[in-house]
Amino acid sequence: SPSRAMSSALAPAMAVQVPLWHHYLQAIRSREASRAQDYQRAENVLLTVLERVQAQDPRFLVDYSRDLEALQFALRSSDSPVDMEVPLRVDADALLSEEPGAGEMGDGPGTCRLGVPREGAGSEQWVTDDVFTASLDSSAKCCGHIVPSKVLHVLKDLLVAAIVHCKHHGLVAPGSLKADSLREEELHLSLLVSSGWRTIRFNVVPVVRWKHRVPVLEGAQRAPGFPEGSLKRIISQEVALVPASAQLWRVSMDYLLTRLLSALGSLPGHRLDSLSILDRVNHESWCDSGQSPGLTFDHLKAVLLWASVLFPAPEDWAELQGAVYRLLVVLLCCLATRNLPHFLHPEHNLLQDTSLDLNALYQRVEHFASQPEASLRIHVTHLGRSPPPRIGHGVKALLQLPASDPTYWATAYFDVLLDKFQVFHIQDKDRISAMQSIFRKTKTLGGEDS
Secondary structure (H helix, E strand, O other), X not given: OHHHHHHHHHHHHHHHHHHHHHHHHHHHHHHHHHHHHHHHHHHHHHHHHHXXXXXXXXXXXXXXXXXXXXXXXXXXXXXXXXXXXXXXXXXXXXXXXXXXXXXXXXXXXXXXXXXXXXXXXXXXXXXXXXXXXXXXXXXXXXXXXXXXXXXXXXXXXXXXXXXXXXXHOOOOOOXXXXXXXXXXXXXXXXXXXXXXXXXXXXXXXXXXXXXXXOHHHHOOOOOOOOOOOHHHHHHOOOEEEEEOOOOOEEEEOHHHHHHHHHHHHOOOOOHHHHHHHHHHHHHHHHOOOOOOOOOOHHHHHHHHHHHHHXXXXXXXXXXXXXXXXXXXXXXXXXXXXXXXXXXXXXXXXXXXXXXXXXXXXXXXXXXXXXXXXXXXXXXXXXXXXXXXXXXXXXXXXXXXXXXHOHHHHHOOHHHHHHHHHOOOOOOOOHHHHHHHHHOOOOOOXXXXXX
């Protein structure tokens, strides 16, 4: 049959390319240890400064428990900013979450005002003018609100004083940071920290630890693709309220997503390897070494999390090239439908309100899927004549279909594409139904819609 003939033609080419994929992965891995060490050194410098901040103002705490950022930094190829959370010493249970008023906008799901109740005890330190705005409504439950922009301004002044103190007393290495690199953005403070030859930009973010239900996880405690019991442990973690605007806070699931990523890393197979490879290709090829706007590591992380649910079997991730193509198929589907659902808030589209040219980005990803060799070169000595495309024109035509008609992704086309690559082991239609449900903005991973 034509399908069998195509499979026979693809098999030798794919077999030849396996060493190239592993060589590329080895090059990435060779940098991971040094990147992790650079991050940890820079983090230690910043933690020293934050310890001084806490000594100056006990309302701000130092968080030593977030130990997974080094893992993410090592997996990434770009030096984009890293978040450093600064928890506020406040009893979150005593605060009131109020929905924003008409006309108030926030970035992302779960925006709110953070109110201090009139009868609340123990919140006296948060009703001072430097971080608080009193309510003009005497009948309101809250006497006023903790204001993100004010908190950021106080934290900036504390950081400047702490940097000067630490440098004066030799608590940080000379040249490791400069107070004049500290910038106050709308939603965070930006600070450059030197670690050896690498300079890392940290986004310092004040946060309120908050107990928050995650329905998408509660309905999927046995979600396929994740280690048994991992989701239950992750659900028990607090989320963070972070600044969403000058007046509003929003729920951030970033730490939970990082925990999910770490859980995937504990499984055998090439899940995190496939993420590292695509992040490197994204940075070097699709974003022109960071010179052009494009996908972020968080975008690709979401793609991996969805792919892990859609392809839960261990054999789905046993072979490196097959693992990468699982991410590619999900990514192409997201770009074609212009919808990458947040893994824990599927109603929130991560591709919405971006300035990205999704059509052009689709073409770049499709080109890599059809001819990855050019992007897998890691040194100038690898340059030479480009080999012919490693997939046939028939498959390439299939890949290009969604660019003109995204509805193809809601049909059996998805199944056909996987079959054409011959690196997948799909034997049932449930995963196709799951993919369709996800991009119809499903509400849960384990509910009836998935």
